Amino acid sequence: MPGWRLLPEKVASGDWIGFIDSDDWIHPQMYEKLHRIMQKEKGEIAACAFQKVNGINEELMNEIRQDGQIFCYDTEEAMRRLITEQGLEQVVWNKLYKRELLEGINFAYGKYNEDEFWTYQIIARAKKVITISYVGYFYFQRSDSIIGMNYSLKRLDGLEAKAQRQEFVDQKFPELSGTARLNLFYSYCYAYQCILRCLEGQERKIGTAHIKDAIKRFPLQRSDYKSESKKQKFWILLYKISLTITCRLRNRWKIGL
Numbered sequence: 001m002p003g004w005r006l007l008p009e010k011v012a013s014g015d016w017i018g019f020i021d022s023d024d025w026i027h028p029q030m031y032e033k034l035h036r037i038m039q040k041e042k043g044e045i046a047a048c049a050f051q052k053v054n055g056i057n058e059e060l061m062n063e064i065r066q067d068g069q070i071f072c073y074d075t076e077e078a079m080r081r082l083i084t085e086q087g088l089e090q091v092v093w094n095k096l097y098k099r100e101l102l103e104g105i106n107f108a109y110g111k112y113n114e115d116e117f118w119t120y121q122i123i124a125r126a127k128k129v130i131t132i133s134y135v136g137y138f139y140f141q142r143s144d145s146i147i148g149m150n151y152s153l154k155r156l157d158g159l160e161a162k163a164q165r166q167e168f169v170d171q172k173f174p175e176l177s178g179t180a181r182l183n184l185f186y187s188y189c190y191a192y193q194c195i196l197r198c199l200e201g202q203e204r205k206i207g208t209a210h211i212k213d214a215i216k217r218f219p220l221q222r223s224d225y226k227s228e229s230k231k232q233k234f235w236i237l238l239y240k241i242s243l244t245i246t247c248r249l250r251n252r253w254k255i256g257l
Contacts, residue, residue: 017102019093023140030136034096037130041072044098044126047088048136068133078129079173082120083165083180087131090116094137101125113158120165124172151194153203156210162187166218178224185220189239190256193247197257212243 016038018031034046049068073081073088081088092115101122108117123129162184169180188211195207225236238246250256 012099015099016096017099018096020137021093021139024093025138025140027136027138031096033132033134033136037070037132038096038098041070041128041130043072043128043130044101045078045095045123045128046130046132047095048132048134050091050094050137050139051135052139052141054141068135071131073129073131075124075127075129076173076176078123078126079120079169080176080179082123083169083176083183085183088123088129090119092119093139097122098126108161111157111161112154113161116158116161117164120168124168151191151198153199153207155191155194156207159184159187159191159210159214163214163218178221181218181220182224182228184218185215185224185236185239188215189243189247192243193251193256196244196247197251208244215243 016031016035018034020026030048034048037043038046071087078088082090105118105121108114111117166177166180166184170177192208192211195204195211199207220236220240225233228236235246235250238249
């Protein structure tokens, strides 16, 4: 297990907790809006939309509509949307949390993609999660950010987080196991495409071994992808025949990159 940072509730004193990265910024009314919605809807987590930017742009903040649709989800539906990345993201910083949800759950220390080790555990504790399409958070994406940089073995931390999430879902939300397993499988396949495209020598060997061992650990079942399109089923069957050949073909044809 990795080392861990201080628990959020040990360094914060309020009843509500939010996170802002040091180089990002928020709309002046973001937390006020999220708190008001949580009070009205009796929610425990509220999340707003966010905008990626490459510099401070006050005109952009003024141009973006600051109202939006509100959606409320129970625990299972919130977990489903987090897993499928449909309306609820893994990031911690576009949300406001009821303090008690965070007690005893800390952040992984020394890990990239640390949000992915943490967020699903908090969502699983909330009886009601609210999202609003209003843009309240502005994410400054540097050229050397995790998202922007070339692929490296450090990015495998994100797959480790999703593997831990799979074990958690299997135990706590078995009805979502297939959905989580399919998302994990796609994540592994995308990562392997990146490894083949970006890494060489020993790093490629390490990454390849990690991906192939992980796929064997969480084998995809036929029922997991029965609702997928014919096109996706075709690719899944090819993956099962030869992961390496399929990923090389997708790289050559620039599919999924």
